[in-house]
Amino acid sequence: MTDLVTDLSAAGRAPRRSPLLRVRNLSVTFPQRSGPPVNAVRGISYDVHEGEFLGIVGESGSGKSVSSLALMGLLPSSAQISGSIDFDGHKLLDMNDRQLSGLRGRDISMIFQDPLSALTPVYTVGDQIAEALLLHDAALTKQAARSRAVELLKVVGIPAPERRAKAFPHEFSGGMRQRAMIAMSIANDPKLIVADEPTTALDVTIQAQILEVLEKAKELTGAAVVLITHDLGVVAGHADRIAVMYAGKLVENGSTADVFSEPHMPYSIGLLRSVPNMQTAGTQRLVPLEGRPPSLTALPPGCPFAARCPIAVDVCREVEPLLASHGTFVSGMTVPVAVVGEEDTTSAHLSACHRSTEIASGALTRADIFPRPEPLDVQHPARPEDRTPVLTVTNLKRHFPLTNGGLFSRRIGTVRAVDGVSFSIQPGQTLGLVGESGCGKSTTILEILEMTAPQAGQILIDGTDIARASRAERLRLRKDVQIVFQDPMAAIDPRLPIGEVIGEPLTVHGVGRADRRARVQELLDLVGLDPQMADRYPHEFSGGQRQRIGIARALATNPRLVVLDEPVSALDVSIQAGVINLLEDLKEQLGLSYLFVAHDLAIVRQIADTVAVMYLGRIVEYGPVAEVFAHPRHPYTQALISAAPIPDPEIERSRTRVLLEGDLPSPTEEITGCNFRTRCPLYRLLDPAAQSLCATIDPPLVAHDGVDAACHHVDRNQIIDSALAFTP
Amino acid sequence: MSIVEGASATLIAGPEPEPTTVVLARKPLSRGRLIWNRLAHTPRFWIGAVAMALIVIWAVFGPLLYPVDAFSRDPLNMGMGPTQLHWFGTNNIGQDIYAQTLIGLQKSLVIGLIAGPLGTLIAAVVGSVAGYVGGLVDGVLVWLINLLLVLPSFILLVILSPLFEDLSWVFLTVFLAGFSWMIMAQVVRSQTRSLRNRDFVKAARFMGVPMPTILARHIIPNVASLLIIDATLGVVAMIMAETSLSYFGFGIRAPDVSLGTLLSEGTAAAVTRPWLFVFPAGVLIATLFAVSLIGDALRDAVDPTSGVNRD
Ligand SMILES: Nc1ncnc2c1ncn2[C@@H]1O[C@H](COP(=O)(O)OP(=O)(O)OP(=O)(O)O)[C@@H](O)[C@H]1O
Numbered sequence A: 001m002t003d004l005v006t007d008l009s010a011a012g013r014a015p016r017r018s019p020l021l022r023v024r025n026l027s028v029t030f031p032q033r034s035g036p037p038v039n040a041v042r043g044i045s046y047d048v049h050e051g052e053f054l055g056i057v058g059e060s061g062s063g064k065s066v067s068s069l070a071l072m073g074l075l076p077s078s079a080q081i082s083g084s085i086d087f088d089g090h091k092l093l094d095m096n097d098r099q100l101s102g103l104r105g106r107d108i109s110m111i112f113q114d115p116l117s118a119l120t121p122v123y124t125v126g127d128q129i130a131e132a133l134l135l136h137d138a139a140l141t142k143q144a145a146r147s148r149a150v151e152l153l154k155v156v157g158i159p160a161p162e163r164r165a166k167a168f169p170h171e172f173s174g175g176m177r178q179r180a181m182i183a184m185s186i187a188n189d190p191k192l193i194v195a196d197e198p199t200t201a202l203d204v205t206i207q208a209q210i211l212e213v214l215e216k217a218k219e220l221t222g223a224a225v226v227l228i229t230h231d232l233g234v235v236a237g238h239a240d241r242i243a244v245m246y247a248g249k250l251v252e253n254g255s256t257a258d259v260f261s262e263p264h265m266p267y268s269i270g271l272l273r274s275v276p277n278m279q280t281a282g283t284q285r286l287v288p289l290e291g292r293p294p295s296l297t298a299l300p301p302g303c304p305f306a307a308r309c310p311i312a313v314d315v316c317r318e319v320e321p322l323l324a325s326h327g328t329f330v331s332g333m334t335v336p337v338a339v340v341g342e343e344d345t346t347s348a349h350l351s352a353c354h355r356s357t358e359i360a361s362g363a364l365t366r367a368d369i370f371p372r373p374e375p376l377d378v379q380h381p382a383r384p385e386d387r388t389p390v391l392t393v394t395n396l397k398r399h400f401p402l403t404n405g406g407l408f409s410r411r412i413g414t415v416r417a418v419d420g421v422s423f424s425i426q427p428g429q430t431l432g433l434v435g436e437s438g439c440g441k442s443t444t445i446l447e448i449l450e451m452t453a454p455q456a457g458q459i460l461i462d463g464t465d466i467a468r469a470s471r472a473e474r475l476r477l478r479k480d481v482q483i484v485f486q487d488p489m490a491a492i493d494p495r496l497p498i499g500e501v502i503g504e505p506l507t508v509h510g511v512g513r514a515d516r517r518a519r520v521q522e523l524l525d526l527v528g529l530d531p532q533m534a535d536r537y538p539h540e541f542s543g544g545q546r547q548r549i550g551i552a553r554a555l556a557t558n559p560r561l562v563v564l565d566e567p568v569s570a571l572d573v574s575i576q577a578g579v580i581n582l583l584e585d586l587k588e589q590l591g592l593s594y595l596f597v598a599h600d601l602a603i604v605r606q607i608a609d610t611v612a613v614m615y616l617g618r619i620v621e622y623g624p625v626a627e628v629f630a631h632p633r634h635p636y637t638q639a640l641i642s643a644a645p646i647p648d649p650e651i652e653r654s655r656t657r658v659l660l661e662g663d664l665p666s667p668t669e670e671i672t673g674c675n676f677r678t679r680c681p682l683y684r685l686l687d688p689a690a691q692s693l694c695a696t697i698d699p700p701l702v703a704h705d706g707v708d709a710a711c712h713h714v715d716r717n718q719i720i721d722s723a724l725a726f727t728p
Numbered sequence B: 001m002s003i004v005e006g007a008s009a010t011l012i013a014g015p016e017p018e019p020t021t022v023v024l025a026r027k028p029l030s031r032g033r034l035i036w037n038r039l040a041h042t043p044r045f046w047i048g049a050v051a052m053a054l055i056v057i058w059a060v061f062g063p064l065l066y067p068v069d070a071f072s073r074d075p076l077n078m079g080m081g082p083t084q085l086h087w088f089g090t091n092n093i094g095q096d097i098y099a100q101t102l103i104g105l106q107k108s109l110v111i112g113l114i115a116g117p118l119g120t121l122i123a124a125v126v127g128s129v130a131g132y133v134g135g136l137v138d139g140v141l142v143w144l145i146n147l148l149l150v151l152p153s154f155i156l157l158v159i160l161s162p163l164f165e166d167l168s169w170v171f172l173t174v175f176l177a178g179f180s181w182m183i184m185a186q187v188v189r190s191q192t193r194s195l196r197n198r199d200f201v202k203a204a205r206f207m208g209v210p211m212p213t214i215l216a217r218h219i220i221p222n223v224a225s226l227l228i229i230d231a232t233l234g235v236v237a238m239i240m241a242e243t244s245l246s247y248f249g250f251g252i253r254a255p256d257v258s259l260g261t262l263l264s265e266g267t268a269a270a271v272t273r274p275w276l277f278v279f280p281a282g283v284l285i286a287t288l289f290a291v292s293l294i295g296d297a298l299r300d301a302v303d304p305t306s307g308v309n310r311d
């Protein structure tokens, strides 16, 4: 074994000093008051070196958070922890809470998904950062701490840091809070920053900014970073190494390039295959990873992935594979086993699978493990303009009065949630509606679905104006338009058996009990669930299955248009693909039209025919998907597309990014001229004459070779790219 | 025993357990069954339920098995203590206290069992309509709730009492219910306002499900546990309200009897002839105690974070 180890490090980079963080056989178990305990983390080992960026990826419940909370000593006291964690000469698991809190915030700092819960609401942001500084450095004066806090806020890109330092956390937007958290986490020059899903709650444009700031913080402090995420795209561009977790175990650990290009473990292969990639989206079908992770309370013996693994063999169901190196080393000799023990894992490519050696050597080709994706009909049918659109929205407006919440509330402004939106959907077509949160997507679809007369503008469903429809007509229209919600847990009444949930729309239209039951069975079958399950309750289903129930309910009345409000964003990546495929099939089979609201551009590219990009209550670009993605006209679309992470390290590292500055302005703000002016990357590069056009005249939506865009300077948008080329 | 523990553990893990943590091989329990399982393993509930059942059976069948009529006078045994003939003794005009206690118990139970749930029903309807419809309707209903809350109902009843002198006890029941629903209506209203924006309610609205159906199918069942507790504890409150009103002479009046009127007649003699007071009072306390036990156990079963089940 020992000479294997020497080989192992010789094969990689030069031997290094001992790692900054060495986790060995870490296990965390939560005893339950009754029943078997939850084995949340089951013996994981990894190393992090100084200045290294490790990405830990895995589905929800795989133990990512629990394992990193264990590092910080932040697990509830009921948790039983075993194994060892060495950090910079300290044995973390042997330290008491007081010793640990000395380390926390100074040598190790943590960034959480929800920064609001980590910031104290009653102190100003500046004071909290100063506090963090003073806590670990007694020599610092209050004055110095405060000015250092302002400096840190500046480093993380908060505009007007002196003023912002005096603001309270709730006055910050989500992105700014996360910046403030990063500022606080680097305040004491930590050696290790642990970030648990720091960008999951944020929009892509803000996510790109935050990742950039994190990278900058890492460079400034030289700290190592452990980034936990479920999004492969996020780690592709930033991480040096990637560790894949599944059911409480590390199943693969290797350099980013290795894991993405030559994964050794079927789960990683399937995961990579199931993610829609913005580059290839729309050209081939996604390959779903069927099934769901095993219960952590009653794990079957053998490999935890066996039930979902297409190449499982008998031994997989009996013996759990260990994390080991299966690569080819010196002189092409295949080294099958080098189980992680005391040695350094840094340069190795490790995986936990009985058949990794076959995969690594190429005897088992990756493409054959999962079924090959079938190519999609790339040619999106041309818009058949002659037919009546299923939905036509013309100049729709929805303004909310903003009052000061006093006794005699006075109107102090207007929120222009939707401010003149027009689009139409042809039968059998899918319109993708994209934009940052708060841009008015949800208000737009609610206006359509409420079916009351809009404040301004017109909504036609199948040519019928809903403002003028009679009660009976409206009920008939409701049959034609159905919705699938984002959160499958919230969209289904937990108290009704799913058969009744799915049949509910039919009760409205007077369908009898027996017919309803038959239809429910048919629908369950249609969405890929067992018709026998009609009597079960929602909590017995997984997220992906519940979303299928939601889809079945939407289809019950044979609608013509289904509004999909972020239908997969609450689902794990491995499950998303299955739901997307189902939606594509249903559209084909039933001739449905979709209004697909999403913030994930790759998914929109995959499923939509036409895309409308919304910004501050307006549509700024509107046209065929392929054309918009290939040649975005509007600077905002350019920025959105370039902010979306691509799960491919090569592309991700080589492409240039159009980063947007700042957050979405508040919709009450009165911006003269183009409302994107405050963040427009093109505006800043223009000459004053062109700028004044943006500042004074609101650009209308004008056709540019088949794509509508609302920008005065569409013809000059290449200068963004050339400007980026100069400043790498 | 294992069932109840399993049940509470699942609920603590969250009302909608994560599929990763709880994968049940057997058919999982619906919420109703969960609550029932937990109730069934609460001794308090059984004590209350058995006691209540016995009290009701006693009130219904007791008079049939007792030879003495409640209102006939026994001139030979006036103001007597308990004897073989008159189990609880007699009052000073020779009426049998045992028979009267049973009749009074019947009346008090009927009033409590009707007025408690009736108040809850009003609360459910008013609260859910106000919360769901919003706007002007909500404004008017909230105004009504606040008005009734500030009106001193006891004094109002005292003032009105001459008016319904000759109206029956039914009126008293309705009156009691009419003044007992406001707090619960506020609770239901605020719950409804948050439920209204939940996706499953929106989904129903977008399907075109009419408002009353949405309230009955999606809103009320989601506050049902609160309503059940309220109705049960409402029974206690209503019996107490009725007895105290009657005690002061504003509720049930002679010749009708309720536990309240019996008590008021008995108080004066509480020291000299204790049986006039002690027996009706004991029956009242036993009844209230039994219903309270049930209500208390229900509350703990529905909301495991309250009371003894707190983790
Ligand atoms: N305090 C606790 N008591 C019992 N079980 C717990 C506790 N905390 C976490 N678990 C369980 O441990 C498992 C791993 O949870 P963990 O939070 O690490 O998942 P994760 O990979 O971070 O998922 P996500 O992507 O959803 O954040 C889950 O099954 C979870 O239910």
Ligand code: SF4
Pocket (backbone or CB within 6 Å): A265, A266, A267, A303, A304, A305, A306, A307, A309, A310, A311, A312, A313, A316, A321, A352, A353, A354, A355, A356
């Ligand atoms: S060990 Fe077996 S079941 Fe597990 S991933 Fe490898 S081949 Fe599949």
Ligand code: SF4
Pocket (backbone or CB within 6 Å): A635, A636, A674, A675, A676, A677, A680, A681, A682, A683, A694, A699, A710, A711, A712, A713, A714
């Ligand atoms: S009109 Fe001007 S500010 Fe608006 S998007 Fe175009 S270049 Fe930018």
Ligand SMILES: [Mg+2]
Pocket (backbone or CB within 6 Å): A064, A065, A066, A196, A197
């Ligand atoms: Mg987590």
